[in-house]
Amino acid sequence: MHIETDKVTVNKPAEEIFDYLADMNNFEQLLQNDKIEKVNTTADTCEFTIKGMAKIGLKTVERNRPEEIKIESFGKVPFNFEMNIHVKPAGDNTCEAYLTFDGKINPFMKMMVEKPMTNFLNMLAHKLAEIHNN
Known part of the structure; x- marks a missing residue:
């Protein structure tokens, strides 16, 4: 399964946004949402639970x-995947x-x-723009 998100414009230099995203501790800020819980981060990892779904x-x-x-993907996940963040x-x-x-999942x-x-x-993606454009 392949997904590409909306492209968002961020009013900061690419290097600054890259550095922000390169530290997964900052994902806690990106994941502030009523559907996300139990966020645990380090510089290189991030684990969280999507309410009613799964731990990611x-x-x-x-x-x-x-x-x-x-x-x-990392740890116990429902399926293996790769995700790339692009900053241009x-x-x-x-x-x-x-x-x-890109997720490795069956058709069902x-x-x-x-x-x-x-x-x-x-x-x-939109939360990234919201945080850095305000």
Whole structure:
């Protein structure tokens, strides 16, 4: 299952946004939502529970400053996945960011999780813009 989020414009330089996202401790701020609970972070990992669904674990596996952060599933997760965060300069002190997600799931499970996962990933992208554009 492949998902690409909305592209969001962030009014900060790409390097600054990359550095923010490269430290998974900052994901606690991105995950502030009434549907997210039990957030636990380190510089390289983030674990949380989506209410009514599953526990999700993320682990940073590669940082390519300032354009891409590669993340993989971590711990006990319902399915394995890879997620990439893309940050592209878009002018003076502005950048564009989006996420791509590739999950290794069967067709039946895809029908159940594709829409909620797309909504969740878009929420992360828009929350990034909201935090840094205010």
